Amino acid sequence: MMDSPTDLFDDSAPQMHAFAATHSSADLPGVHPQPIAGRPPPAFRSPGFPLIHHLLQPGGAPRRIGGQLNTNPSTHRHLEDRDLEEDRGEREGRVAQGVEGGEDGAMEGEDSSLGVKKRLGDEWSQDVLKVKRLKLESRPRDGGAEVGGRGREGGKEGKRREREELKEQLEDARERLQALQEKVWRAFGEKHLEDEEKEMRCRNGRGGDGGDGEDRGLLEEEDITEGMYDEEDIDGAEMEKETFSLLSVSPFDNFHKQRDEMQKDSVGRIERGRAGGLHLEGVMEGAGLWLDCGGLLRGDWQGGIEDEGEEGGQKFAQALKVELGSAVARVIDRVLRLYTEMTDAAPSSPPAAISFLPSEGGNDGGREGGVWMGLLTSGRGEDKVRGEEGKAVGRPDGGREKPAQRRSNGSAPPPGPPRLAEPSDLSMPSAVQRSHDVRKAQPLLGPPLSAHLNPSHPNLALHHPSLPRPPPLSHPTLLPTASQPKDLSFHPSSSSSSSSSSSFPAPPPPPPPPPPPLPLPLLHYSMQQLFSRSLHHPQLPHLHPSRKDYLNSDPFLEFSTHPSSHPSFPPLPLLGHLDPSMARHAHGGRERGMRGDGGMRGGGMDGGELYLTAGGTQEGLSPCHLKKAKLMFFYARYPSSNTLKTYFPDVKFNRCVTSQMIKWFSNFREFFYIQMERFARQAVREALTREGAPRLGRESHLRVGRDTELYRILNMHYNKSNVYQVPERFIEVSDVALREFYSAIWTGRDSDPCWKKGIYKIICKLDSPVPDAFRLPGCPVG
DNA sequence: CATGGCCCTG
DNA sequence: CAGGGCCATG
Numbered sequence: 140m141m142d143s144p145t146d147l148f149d150d151s152a153p154q155m156h157a158f159a160a161t162h163s164s165a166d167l168p169g170v171h172p173q174p175i176a177g178r179p180p181p182a183f184r185s186p187g188f189p190l191i192h193h194l195l196q197p198g199g200a201p202r203r204i205g206g207q208l209n210t211n212p213s214t215h216r217h218l219e220d221r222d223l224e225e226d227r228g229e230r231e232g233r234v235a236q237g238v239e240g241g242e243d244g245a246m247e248g249e250d251s252s253l254g255v256k257k258r259l260g261d262e263w264s265q266d267v268l269k270v271k272r273l274k275l276e277s278r279p280r281d282g283g284a285e286v287g288g289r290g291r292e293g294g295k296e297g298k299r300r301e302r303e304e305l306k307e308q309l310e311d312a313r314e315r316l317q318a319l320q321e322k323v324w325r326a327f328g329e330k331h332l333e334d335e336e337k338e339m340r341c342r343n344g345r346g347g348d349g350g351d352g353e354d355r356g357l358l359e360e361e362d363i364t365e366g367m368y369d370e371e372d373i374d375g376a377e378m379e380k381e382t383f384s385l386l387s388v389s390p391f392d393n394f395h396k397q398r399d400e401m402q403k404d405s406v407g408r409i410e411r412g413r414a415g416g417l418h419l420e421g422v423m424e425g426a427g428l429w430l431d432c433g434g435l436l437r438g439d440w441q442g443g444i445e446d447e448g449e450e451g452g453q454k455f456a457q458a459l460k461v462e463l464g465s466a467v468a469r470v471i472d473r474v475l476r477l478y479t480e481m482t483d484a485a486p487s488s489p490p491a492a493i494s495f496l497p498s499e500g501g502n503d504g505g506r507e508g509g510v511w512m513g514l515l516t517s518g519r520g521e522d523k524v525r526g527e528e529g530k531a532v533g534r535p536d537g538g539r540e541k542p543a544q545r546r547s548n549g550s551a552p553p554p555g556p557p558r559l560a561e562p563s564d565l566s567m568p569s570a571v572q573r574s575h576d577v578r579k580a581q582p583l584l585g586p587p588l589s590a591h592l593n594p595s596h597p598n599l600a601l602h603h604p605s606l607p608r609p610p611p612l613s614h615p616t617l618l619p620t621a622s623q624p625k626d627l628s629f630h631p632s633s634s635s636s637s638s639s640s641s642s643f644p645a646p647p648p649p650p651p652p653p654p655p656p657l658p659l660p661l662l663h664y665s666m667q668q669l670f671s672r673s674l675h676h677p678q679l680p681h682l683h684p685s686r687k688d689y690l691n692s693d694p695f696l697e698f699s700t701h702p703s704s705h706p707s708f709p710p711l712p713l714l715g716h717l718d719p720s721m722a723r724h725a726h727g728g729r730e731r732g733m734r735g736d737g738g739m740r741g742g743g744m745d746g747g748e749l750y751l752t753a754g755g756t757q758e759g760l761s762p763c764h765l766k767k768a769k770l771m772f773f774y775a776r777y778p779s780s781n782t783l784k785t786y787f788p789d790v791k792f793n794r795c796v797t798s799q800m801i802k803w804f805s806n807f808r809e810f811f812y813i814q815m816e817r818f819a820r821q822a823v824r825e826a827l828t829r830e831g832a833p834r835l836g837r838e839s840h841l842r843v844g845r846d847t848e849l850y851r852i853l854n855m856h857y858n859k860s861n862v863y864q865v866p867e868r869f870i871e872v873s874d875v876a877l878r879e880f881y882s883a884i885w886t887g888r889d890s891d892p893c894w895k896k897g898i899y900k901i902i903c904k905l906d907s908p909v910p911d912a913f914r915l916p917g918c919p920v921g
Numbered sequence: 922c923a924t925g926g927c928c929c930t931g
Numbered sequence: 932c933a934g935g936g937c938c939a940t941g
Contacts, residue, residue, distance in 0.1 A: 765932090780925080794924095799933085801925065806932055809927080899927085 758791045760799055767913065768800060769857040772807045773869040774909040776902055786909055789916030810856055812880075812895065812902075815873070818849045819880030826885075841881055843873040872905045 764787060771778065771786060783800050784792050790800075822841055843849050845865070853873060854865055879898040888894045 777926090798925085802933070805926065810932095895927090 758793075758796075760790060760796060763917070764790060764800075765803060766860075767917075768803050769807065769859075770863050771909050771913055772804065772811075772857050773863075773866050774913075775906045776804070776808055776811065776872070777906055778804055778909070782909070786913045787916070788914065807857065808899075811853070811873075812876070812898070814849060814852055814856075815876040815880045815898075816884070816895075819877055819884050822877075822881050823884050841874070841878050843870050843877055845870065849873070849877065866907075868907045872902060872907075875905060876902050 767787070768783075775782060778786075780792075780797050780801060783797065783804075784790075787800070790796060819841075843853075850865070850870065850873070853869075854861060858865060876898060879901055883889050883894050883898060888897075
């Protein structure tokens with residue numbers, strides 16, 4: 140699973156902030172032999188590293204975890220056999236993955252701590268040795284450049300010895316802590332430990348002493364450092380400069396400095412950590428913690444390393460001992476308390492799940508976007524699949540001579556057992572960038588209204604023999620062609636529907652790419668899984684409200700069609716009526732993600748559905764699906780079953796479901812045509828009533844502008860929440876349909892039992908490509 | 922025969 | 932909207 144290129148990513152992975160760098164590395168060839176949705180994009184693994192890693196690791200120690208990056212997320216590691224885990228860890232994690240404590244560790248949030256336990260001791264020992272060796276090796280340089288900078292070269296050696304001791308003490312303490320933690324885990328199901336630890340840390344830091352927080356921070360930092368050095372036994376001083384170019388202070392430097400400055404900035408840092416993390420829940424909290432570390436790395440140690448000496452180290456050692464002891468005790472205490480309180484928590488939930496519960500902080504959009512970005516990016520490499528899908532979807536208009544011909548693809552779901560979700564379905568998000576809006580450019584003036592005129596029709600003569608027959612509608616004037624360019628502008632990417640694969644990579648050039656508001660929300664895929672599960676955790680119902688807000692917000696679709704909308708997402712008025720549907724569609728006990736994101740298409744993040752589980756398909760259709768289908772109707776009145784499958788990746792299509800959805804669209808059309816006919820007849824009546832100037836009056840009535848009653852009715856029916864901007868194209872199509880009906884009625888063709896067929900045929904040809912945003916699972920609009 | 926569209930009814 | 936009937940298509 141792990142390809143060698145991954146190692147390259149991992150090398151750069153520690154660049155917590157180096158999104159760009161890692162991202163570029165994601166383009167390395169041969170990374171993803173098989174496009175699997177679960178494959179986490181390297182670009183997002185690195186940001187996830189500092190955050191996830193520490194939170195997932197009970198002891199904050201770098202764990203060597205099995206690779207399995209692209210393992211089907213549905214198969215949770217924590218359920219797997221420990222031995223297998225070990226083997227995989229040894230084989231993939233150590234060899235292929237290579238990076239010790241690298242962000243890939245984040246993948247293994249679900250990993251069994253027990254399974255890893257065995258390795259921890261050895262790893263730590265090795266890490267300690269490596270660190271020691273590195274320190275020895277870098278001593279000359281370190282002393283000259285870094286230590287010398289402190290102006291305390293005199294106490295260098297003593298200080299180093301002190302550090303050595305401290306280091307060992309730390310290791311011992313950490314091992315003890317780890318052992319305790321694991322005991323707790325074993326006893327209570329490996330849960331919530333991280334969360335508790337975090338809280339503990341914050342509390343300690345709040346207490347003013349900050350020792351605990353420091354301990355923790357120190358340990359984490361060491362982990363990072365060790366992991367990096369463990370990765371490759373190269374000269375740390377050299378490597379650090381490159382690998383951690385984004386860090387103003389190299390980790391190696393920090394490795395030494397932080398001990399000195401431990402006490403100094405501890406309180407302040409903890410405070411910052413709290414500020415950044417506590418007010419945010421879950422993920423953001425982790426992010427905050429991560430930021431805390433980042434802040435430490437970047438600035439805190441730069442300033443004052445001047446006068447820290449022997450006494451400082453001793454003080455630190457003392458404080459460390461004391462705090463470690465108390466910290467361990469408190470951790471255990473808290474964990475025990477937690478578990479006594481939360482006995483009904485799902486045992487299967489990985490500890491990190493709680494820690495990463497989506498926050499409802501101001502980073503909603505960012506988080507969502509991050510998740511989606513991650514998902515979308517993870518789909519890279521699936522260009523082929525998407526291309527095929529797009530091909531099926533983007534059927535040429537010519538193939539629509541008749542509605543029946545649309546299904547020429549023979550996409551009928553195979554009779555038999557319900558289809559299981561295909562990997563491609565999981566990757567749906569990746570298709571977001573594609574756009575088939577090319578067709579939007581094609582003229583709408585096709586419908587030969589005149590062809591349907593039957594001047595000699597009896598009905599016409601019967602109705603108004605004296606009135607001037609309505610001449611063939613002058614299409615150019617009637618049809619709002621001006622809107623077409625506008626429509627195109629909505630979909631800048633429409634120019635290359637066939638070049639989807641090439642345009643795929645996460646940042647879609649054409650569509651206004653919604654820059655993730657914050658890098659923090661970028662979550663590793665595994666974390667998305669955790670989110671998914673944790674969100675469903677009965678213990679956390681309080682999270683749903685906020686999440687629903689996300690879900691309800693549907694800027695992405697809006698943005699996808701309206702450049703006017705600001706890409707920076709969230710602030711769309713959200714309608715809450717989606718909530719019930721979301722809750723209801725949990726029927727069957729499996730609430731599935733219903734929400735796709737158009738974030739990729741520049742829509743900002745949709746209130747993204749974190750429920751997009753890797754294997755997540757929903758059996759049956761939910762109100763959200765219906766809503767989405769209605770919105771799709773704006774673009775496609777006659778979607779084929781294949782198209783539907785493409786745009787409902789989270790639906791497990793079987794014959795019944797397919798028929799139901801087809802039926803939906805049939806009903807949509809029915810309503811649409813009924814309204815068209817109704818208004819067309821009304822227009823005819825009015826035209827007849829206004830015998831004076833039927834020509835002019837007619838035009839005004841044949842318009843389906845956004846200010847007309849017909850538009851209002853249609854919008855109300857298909858876009859009840861009115862959150863989605865009705866595409867101009869739909870208005871144009873409605874215009875055409877209305878005029879066709881009008882013409883047919885006016886000319887008396889409606890006397891023909893099949894008089895609507897011709898209109899259907901015309902309208903059928905006017906189907907436009909559904910925005911790629913719809914390809915994502917989820918309910919498009921709240 | 923399966924699929925899917927249209928029509929009608931509830 | 933859902934169901935059922937009818938029909939066209941492949």
